[in-house]
Amino acid sequence: MSGAEFLLWMRGPGISFAALFFIAGVVLRLIEILMLGRTKNLAELRGSGSTAGMRTIATRFLPADANTFRRSLPTIVLGYLFHIGLFVVIFLLTPHIKLFQSVFHIGWPGLPTPVVDFFTVVALVSMLGLLWRRVSNRLLRFLSTGEDYLSWAVTFMPLLTGYLSYHHLLLPYSWMLGIHILSVALLLVIFPFTKLMHSFTLFIARYYNGAIAGEKGVQQ
């Protein structure tokens, strides 16, 4: 198999199959969660659940209190850098925008590639930092399972292979680009059934917590 054939297969059946798996998995999980339902709240409402729910979605972007912030400083800072980097790379690189455009038929302007490149490096370095913290901190290491390392690896690989293919490093571009798409395919397949699903459930969870507290009149 030549690099061109591999790339062609990944751009065609490979990524289509992974996307099918991904979307089916995400929809399955979301329907399961949303159809769990809630037990009827028989108590008298003391505030609006939905307002509090929406507010919690926003407020949880900020650290809860100074003490938590100080104790988890590396996780918070590196975590933010990584997520911002990832967002920029996925949604603001022109080749990626064209991909979304081919599905959703809407496009938006991309950033210059050196800028995206910079954010890729930011994301890669923060991920390495987060991994280092996970293995060097005894408590975090104790709490970590195989799934945590797997989620880390399948997120790291697309960033790394994307960086390598953009810079034409290691392998001919068609091979590296094919491997990049393959790494994304792996991420997509694993995504719905690991904690990577938090990209969707995080908003549901925040809303739910906020809404319950709001209905009980908890001051936020």
Next chain:
Amino acid sequence: MTAIKAESRRPADETLGEALRSHGISRRGFLKFCATTASLMALPPAMIPVVASALEKARRPSVIWLSFQECTGCTESLTRSHATTIESLIFDHISLDYHHTLQAASGTAAEAAREAAMRDNHGQYLLIVDGSIPLGNPGYSTIAGVSNLDMLRETAEGAAGIIAIGTCAAYGGLPHAAPNPTGAVSVSEIITDKPIVNVPGCPPIPVVITGVLTHFLTFGTLPELDSIGRPMAFYGQNIHDRCYRRSFYDRGLFAETFDDEGARKGWCLYKLGCKGPVTYNACATTKWNNGTSFPIESGHPCLGCSEPDFWDMGGFYRTLSMPTGHFSTALGYGVAIGAAAGLASALLGRSERDKARSAHEKVSVDDLDKGGSS
């Protein structure tokens, strides 16, 4: 290109240097050619005199050119690209003993010329092939009643080396495009025991063809190849890396259509389907039509014609990063399957919950009391 005519053949012992001089090519012009070729082949300047003296003394090697499932574009590229140059003269002075498009002889006489060349130069002649070979049915393409497959096997047997010219001979090319109705394959899929150089392109750049010949004449060997059999010297560089529009790519400035402001300003053609990023060829540096320009310079995205399967790369005008095939349909199916499975799983969960609820026995205070006293 007149070398074919038997009556006008130059003496076989005439060297290339003599032949060039008799055509009025000056020493200066010849050395300039050697310098350009040496730099194209990535040889150090110290090698220029070596190339020159080897070419001076080179005898005309016998060359047999077989054309199979092809469009003659490769021959056209070589013979009609521009006015007579030293490159074409060099080509003129190889002993092209068989080329069914260019030779004057036809029918039995033509085949006799091929057989004579094979016999006289057994083990030494160079075989050039353009076009792919159909494996589906031998009748799809024949020459003088002989199938392409048989002729290739027969002629390759006594060849010193093979040059597969054009993407069809190198990788199957257009005939090999899905669904490949003739079962077309490349030369290297049939011949495995001879050195083969692939010179792909649709068509290849003429100077690349003569460059490989020059290498053979100079060193008596075939040049260093990449992983898919192409000479590194010409196919070592990526179009995207050498493209003069690259700064626009990096700045995020793209032509969105062929007649918008970006197209007029010469911005990057990536969004219009440019395959430059996955293409290795010398177009961006050597250029076409006597160094005039290359497709991207004329405002058209690169088709990736020197790469295997370029016809099937998902469409010439489809952006490289866009998925090919039925991606959106796959997403649609994904939603449907996910929704069905999610609904089934949720309903199953609910029915289990209801069952558990109804199986739940209520316990009263009295029951507890009884339980406590027993």
